[in-house]
Amino acid sequence: MQTVIGMYVTFGLWQWFGLNPYLSIPISLFLVFLLGVAIQRTVMERVINAPAHNQLLVTLGVMMVIENLALVFFSPDFKKVKVESLEQSWRFGDILLDKPRFFAFLFVIAITSFLYWLLHRTRVGKAIRATAMDKDGAMLVGIKVKQIHLITFGIGAALAGTLLTPFFFISPHVGNTFLLKAFVVVVLGGLGNFQGTLIGGLIIGIAESFGGVYLDGNLKDLVTYVIFVLVLMFRPTGLFGGNNK
Amino acid sequence: MKKIIWILLAIAILLLPLTIEDYFLNTVIMVLLYAYLSQAWNIMSGYSGQFSFGHAVFFGQGAYVSTVLLTKYHITPWIGMLAGAAVACLTGLFIGYLSFRYKLKGIYFSLATLAFAEIVRVIVENMAYFNKTLGIMIPLQDNPLMYQSSSRLFYYYVLIIMIVGITGLVYWMSRSRLGYNLIAIRENENAAQSLGVNTYRNKMVAIGLSSALTALGGTFYAQYLLYIKPVSVFSPDMSVNILLPAIVGGTATVFGPLVGAMIVIPFGELTKTILGDYAGANLVAYGILLILIILYMPEGVSRKLGWRKNVGIAPAKKYDK
Numbered sequence: 001m002q003t004v005i006g007m008y009v010t011f012g013l014w015q016w017f018g019l020n021p022y023l024s025i026p027i028s029l030f031l032v033f034l035l036g037v038a039i040q041r042t043v044m045e046r047v048i049n050a051p052a053h054n055q056l057l058v059t060l061g062v063m064m065v066i067e068n069l070a071l072v073f074f075s076p077d078f079k080k081v082k083v084e085s086l087e088q089s090w091r092f093g094d095i096l097l098d099k100p101r102f103f104a105f106l107f108v109i110a111i112t113s114f115l116y117w118l119l120h121r122t123r124v125g126k127a128i129r130a131t132a133m134d135k136d137g138a139m140l141v142g143i144k145v146k147q148i149h150l151i152t153f154g155i156g157a158a159l160a161g162t163l164l165t166p167f168f169f170i171s172p173h174v175g176n177t178f179l180l181k182a183f184v185v186v187v188l189g190g191l192g193n194f195q196g197t198l199i200g201g202l203i204i205g206i207a208e209s210f211g212g213v214y215l216d217g218n219l220k221d222l223v224t225y226v227i228f229v230l231v232l233m234f235r236p237t238g239l240f241g242g243n244n245k
Numbered sequence: 246m247k248k249i250i251w252i253l254l255a256i257a258i259l260l261l262p263l264t265i266e267d268y269f270l271n272t273v274i275m276v277l278l279y280a281y282l283s284q285a286w287n288i289m290s291g292y293s294g295q296f297s298f299g300h301a302v303f304f305g306q307g308a309y310v311s312t313v314l315l316t317k318y319h320i321t322p323w324i325g326m327l328a329g330a331a332v333a334c335l336t337g338l339f340i341g342y343l344s345f346r347y348k349l350k351g352i353y354f355s356l357a358t359l360a361f362a363e364i365v366r367v368i369v370e371n372m373a374y375f376n377k378t379l380g381i382m383i384p385l386q387d388n389p390l391m392y393q394s395s396s397r398l399f400y401y402y403v404l405i406i407m408i409v410g411i412t413g414l415v416y417w418m419s420r421s422r423l424g425y426n427l428i429a430i431r432e433n434e435n436a437a438q439s440l441g442v443n444t445y446r447n448k449m450v451a452i453g454l455s456s457a458l459t460a461l462g463g464t465f466y467a468q469y470l471l472y473i474k475p476v477s478v479f480s481p482d483m484s485v486n487i488l489l490p491a492i493v494g495g496t497a498t499v500f501g502p503l504v505g506a507m508i509v510i511p512f513g514e515l516t517k518t519i520l521g522d523y524a525g526a527n528l529v530a531y532g533i534l535l536i537l538i539i540l541y542m543p544e545g546v547s548r549k550l551g552w553r554k555n556v557g558i559a560p561a562k563k564y565d566k
Contacts, residue, residue: 046540052351053296057492058539060485064532071525180363183356219371225364232343232357 003178005032007170008070011079022103040150048135048149079170112198119194128152184228190238200239203227262401270397272514274469277404280506282462283490284411289455290488291496292424293448294431295344296351299358300487302340302365303333303456305478307463309369312381312473315391322392326464330457336361337456341449348434359481366479380474383467392468400469407465408503411458416499427451428497459487493538495545504547509534 009028013019019027039062047055090097119125130138131148139145185204189196204224211220231238262270282304290296310332311325320328340361344354369375387395394400418424426447429437438444467473477483494505512534516527542549 043536043540050539050543051294053294053355054539054543056296056298056352056355058536061532061535061539064535065529068525068528068532072523072529075524180356180360184360187353216371218367222364222367222371225360225367228357228360229343229364232347232349 004067004070005035008074011074011170037150044149045146048145077171116194124148124151181224184224187228188231188239190240193238193240196238196240203239258405259402262398267397270401272511274397274400274404275514276506276510277401277408278462278465278469279486279490279510280503281404281407281411281465282459282487283494283502283506284408284415285455285458285462286487287491287496287498287502288415288418288458289448289451291491291498291501292418292427292431293451294427295448295452296355296488297358297452297455297484298355298481298488299340299360299362299484300455300459301479301481301483302358302362303337303459304463304466304483304487305362305365305369305473305475306333306336307460308467308473308478309375309381309463310460311392311464312383312467313375315383316381321390322464322468323390326392326461329464330460333460333463334453334457336365337452338449341452345445345448345452359484362479362481362484366475369479370475375475378475380472380477383471383473385471392464393471400465403465407461412499412503419497419499423447423450431497489535491545493535493546495547498545498547501545501547504550505545508546 006028009031010021010024013024013027014021043058043062044055047058050058089099090102117125119129127138127143127148128151130141130143131145135145138148181204185200186197187200188203189198189200204227207223207227208220211223215223262273265273282300286297286300307326307329310329311322314320314325314328315322340358343349344357349357370378375381383393386393389399392403426437426442426444429440429442430444430447434444463478466478490505490509491502492505493509494503495501513527513531516530520526520530538546
């Protein structure tokens, strides 16, 4: 859901103001953050204590509203951000390196390191981890759980949306593509295992690229899911273990 | 006295389709179909609390198995639907085996079922045997023995039988040992297990029943629309359509899915008619309805109405995490 918001905000800024997608990161992050706060305040806060599936369904409802608002305002056509300087790729012998993907890769490394530092070395990070482990316990020791939820809601995903725009098509329903893959990556790495998630992401990414070369049509999507089933069968705690419940 | 009311009600239900227009009969059929599917979903997800977001996989298998048997081997869908149910049941047990062994639950189980539905969709979309993404047309043959008729009445009565059957089953289940075991699992799986409930086996029975019954609905859908394609029968949207009536009406209740379908389907038709000019606007309204219902009636409309006969132990305010 946040991915879709991030993508359309980036797209809007580029279309109407000609803003370079990378330069618009702070602005789109801010806008997505505001939207996140609004959604959190109006809807999500009311279901914080509800059963997990009701939270999931409310999220689904919010997703439906946002996706279809995007459909109403931006039409179902696939959009693409075209920036001349970002169109090229570098050539090393037989290897082609796509510029936007390379930048996205660098950003991801930087952001992941930053998030790791944030989560494990700062007070806010400690509070976030405590909230994730036990909401009531966290509240009891004086952590402002509501604020933590506001902070965590979507910063990373919004960034992903912005980084994707230069090389991925934008459509209202694009979020679904990522939701499942993100989930598979997390399960593969082990729930709550930070480094595991990063490695899991690399594995899925490489597997999909190879799948795309050797398999026809959209069969490459299957690679991800088959890996997922195999992990569930043989290593349900993820490749690197995690705090599996 | 009570008997007379029931008989009058039965007569009214049987005569209803003769009195309304074709378009409305179509809406009534859709209401009944989704009430049926949602009831099948309710058996597993409602009672045991293992929320499936991928019931489209069973639904699609029901539709595809009977259709392939019909178009390629000329086997009547009446037999095909049983084959579809068997295939879906096996798939359900496989998913259950993978997930329940490790007590995969909550949102993780939901996403796992979603992933399975996507797997099957991608496979079907890539196999020439299933005509890939184009889907399969079912040849016309106006013959009830081939599960087909040019009159909607035929479909209406078939659905009424299915609804009565599944409602009776859920009513029986809700007061059987199985039903109580499932509710115990929903409330607190570890506690249920410590009291001697075989949680794994109970959940397997529930998913097996639920998937087979969902597949029967898939066959009905194929024979009613006479055209199926992977994006419509295997899509996540279909999974959501299946679970929504039960959520709206009230999970783990006998009449909840029926009540929910009576609200959700006409609401969908209405917004489609009113907001049809703006693609997507009707789904915005649909999403808002979903949010409002979960915020203000998380236990479902039928519990709000408070029917005494609508057997169903409401979920505790908070489950174990």
